[in-house]
Amino acid sequence: MRMLGAWWRERWLGWLDYPLREGAVWADRYRVEELLGMGSYGQAYRCTDLRSGAVVLMKRGKPSKRSLAREMLERESEILKGLHHPQIPQWLDYAAHGREMGLVMELVEGYSLEHAVMGSEKIYSQQEALLVIRQLLHPLRHMHEAGYVHRDVRIPNVLVSGDKLVIIDVGLACRIGDESAYEKEEWGGGFADSWGAVKQRMRVPEPTSDLYGLGHLFLFLMYAGYMPHEGQEERGWEEELKLDPAVQDFVQGLLENKWQSAEACEQELEQTLKSLEG
CATH class of the missing domain: 1.10.510.10 (Transferase(Phosphotransferase) domain 1)
Incomplete structure (x- = not known):
């Protein structure tokens, strides 16, 4: 039974962290264009800012990580917001979508x-x-x-x-x-x-x-x-x-x-x- 419980838990967490679909609009502003990658507590997406038309990078905390993802993402946002250098991506926004948070920054092509x-x-x-x-x-x-x-x-x-x-x-x-x-x-x-x-x-x-x-x-x-x-x-x-x-x-x-x-x-x-x- 324990093995079965672990199996279901793994699949439940995988479902929670299923990537956002292309074309979805996040926080009524950022249209998802492409999943760029996944890390330990976040997912990175290429998005279009519907207000400005700019292409940006949006980092979404993994829902399965709950408060830890939010804490880590908030810390990353605070640090990036305080940095202003042409060789560091520029902070743009820290937005809420329901219970989720997203860090939006300059998308560096390369x-x-x-x-x-x-x-x-x-x-x-x-x-x-x-x-x-x-x-x-x-x-x-x-x-x-x-x-x-x-x-x-x-x-x-x-x-x-x-x-x-x-x-x-x-x-x-x-x-x-x-x-x-x-x-x-x-x-x-x-x-x-x-x-x-x-x-x-x-x-x-x-x-x-x-x-x-x-x-x-x-x-x-x-x-x-x-x-x-x-x-x-x-x-x-x-x-x-x-x-x-x-x-x-x-x-x-x-x-x-x-x-x-x-x-x-x-x-x-x-x-x-x-x-x-x-």
Whole structure:
């Protein structure tokens, strides 16, 4: 009987979270055009704002998550509303539809850096990867100076939009020093997988966590062009990638909390880039 109850519960929750149909009008204003994706507590849709005619992104809390989805979405809305940077999607609205809430923001057209790395044959040079880091330091510095830390700086959360990189998904962001943010990790599945230690370090509510995330993002870009020799034993990235000494020192600095602010990191990065040019 317990197994049967669990079976029905799973299907009931699946029914609750069934995506909105295309053409549906949400909150008497946002017409659903396309489901873009689903996360742990929300669903993202491409919508048309019937008042302005603009195409927007609407993030709807999963009904099955009830108060947790509402709490997480409200926190994300408050954070996004306080950020104003061309490399962060602009907050537009936080609307109610019955018992549901939806966060509406600018829809950034582009593709993820993950797609650029995994879905193409592009190989990044050391300098190109460092220039990616330099671009991303700008919105992160803005977040930190506004009092927030992103806590999820990874290639799926970076969009390539023309010649601009945009950092998205502030769902895990929190105020700097807010230890209570750890209490929300249970909905994300904890840290049980092989990336557990990395994720746990990235979740610390301090600016150094975002710099740490940039260090791993750099390594992802560099490993896109790495081909080990047949039968070669696995080694540390310091040995496998053969980076310029100045670049290796910079990446180690990102991973070892050498800088306490994005501003200090930017200054060091400029020196590293100059050393490559010389």
